[in-house]
Amino acid sequence: MRRFFDDRQAGHAPAVELHNGAFVPYAEHSGRLAAIRAAIGPTVTPRDHGEAPILAVHPEPYVAFLKRAHADWRAAGREGDAAGYAWPVARRRALDLARIDAKLGLYSYDGSTPIAEGTWDAAYWSAQTALSALGAVLTGDTAAFALCRPPGHHAGADYLGGYCYLNSAAIAAEAATAAGRRVAILDVDYHHGNGTQDIFYARGDVFFASIHADPRTDYPFFWGHADERGEGAGRGGTLNLPLPQGTGWTAYEPALDQALAAIADFGADLLIVSYGADTYADDPISFFTLQTPNYTAMARRIAAAGLPTMIVMEGGYAVEALGANVEAFLSGF
């Protein structure tokens, strides 16, 4: 399996994030990339697909905001990275807001996702990495891995959050759909992939299944509940399987089988996996109890679906085990 990676993704380096009422060191740091690269062997540099496939998912005003936010922050006389302090709870709508703090609130849903000087470039190359791995699968590879950073699955069409700015899985799914494929996305990160869900929530052409910690207790809280099944043309096209904190492989495996059965029922002919290693027992911000060999078992079950599969890297914060966990997963394909 080819592994795609671009080191321009390391240029995104926020210092702190708001978490549980205080500023703490940024957990989604570029040491994650180094740990994974050391474990997975040689990588392929992605080619540049330009902005068009990004703009097919993210509206232009949001992309323009992302590009300019750090410069606007500094122009306002601020130190550090751009981060909001106010967010609309009701009546959110497109508004032509002038102040950087207002724009940050309009386009984000948390205080954990600052925009640093290198954020746009890193997010851009994260998306290009996913598109290049998709290209490998579209042209005959059975499976391909996109070592993406920053992750993407919490980013909606027009909002950032949860360390995510551009939704690489959604951008790849949109591109694959445009290429005529019937796409399913399987999200196995510890956290619900709310951004991906929102992007396809009202669409019948892309199926989204997510196995994740119960949002009653775990981020992102406001999405990923079992009764969220899609709407309009997308009704039935979203499957959420929340599991309680403490879940290990024994309880995880049947949920995975349920998700794969739903994907088969949908008739997908291409699978995109949002893979997060934060389901690992020792993950510092998460509370499932999977062990390294479980990732190989997980991958074998997914591979048994027999679908061309593109894997996008999402979360995973136990850096000392991250490389081993990613390689254990990839080795199952």
Added chain:
Amino acid sequence: MRRFFDDRQAGHAPAVELHNGAFVPYAEHSGRLAAIRAAIGPTVTPRDHGEAPILAVHPEPYVAFLKRAHADWRAAGREGDAAGYAWPVARRRALDLARIDAKLGLYSYDGSTPIAEGTWDAAYWSAQTALSALGAVLTGDTAAFALCRPPGHHAGADYLGGYCYLNSAAIAAEAATAAGRRVAILDVDYHHGNGTQDIFYARGDVFFASIHADPRTDYPFFWGHADERGEGAGRGGTLNLPLPQGTGWTAYEPALDQALAAIADFGADLLIVSYGADTYADDPISFFTLQTPNYTAMARRIAAAGLPTMIVMEGGYAVEALGANVEAFLSGF
């Protein structure tokens, strides 16, 4: 004019707020109360109207959250005051969330409004103060002043924000409506009264007019734009008059006349004024240029409407001039 005040409102004392990307000292501190009391002379202690008039505006789950939030925060092992870090940007709905951080996100729209140990009691007595001042007007006083703190106009039916937890102006308006009055609310705080607007946005029985800094540049950003006019039965029942930073009395006065004319057209027989002194030239977080005598002129114009008038204290952060500005306003009635 009788001035109503309860010193239990001083028990609300958050230490810091999130503002422009950093934690800064809490601007809405109880020194504001002391400054106003020193200027306005003897006050009347409000009577306790109980929770019923609060629950007529704020749903029970929100009130229960407010009461418990600080204890839940401490039970989660946290220091300091309860404050969120994640907020829903889309698909907000009533959810039975277990974690305090999730509840804080669900019920708030900013990181500037922590819940401290004394917050509930202070907000409760702020509402009682408004209800008692309303009682004076309902029983024949021409005007009455409620020295409320914390302020209320940024709090929606089920959300807090902008230093506000319970919307005292809205609670009084609802009680006055229940008493058979046709109520208009005039909000002259520097910031848009988004909570008050949201509470009455789809109702035809309470008119809301607000003169405030343009939300393109000023908090609360996402509400208060001129095209927000109400919806459904409330269409036309909301009037927003945003003014640019730098506005002084010359440009303010015609906006006030426009608001008062709309209130007359509505046929109000009782007026509630959300009065903020943060339109003052030296206010540290605001950017209008009103001077102390302008508040007397403002009050005279409002009094000339000839309506029984209940005044609720909202913002105002130039503490050294706050008492004089409030008394200048009250002296115009």
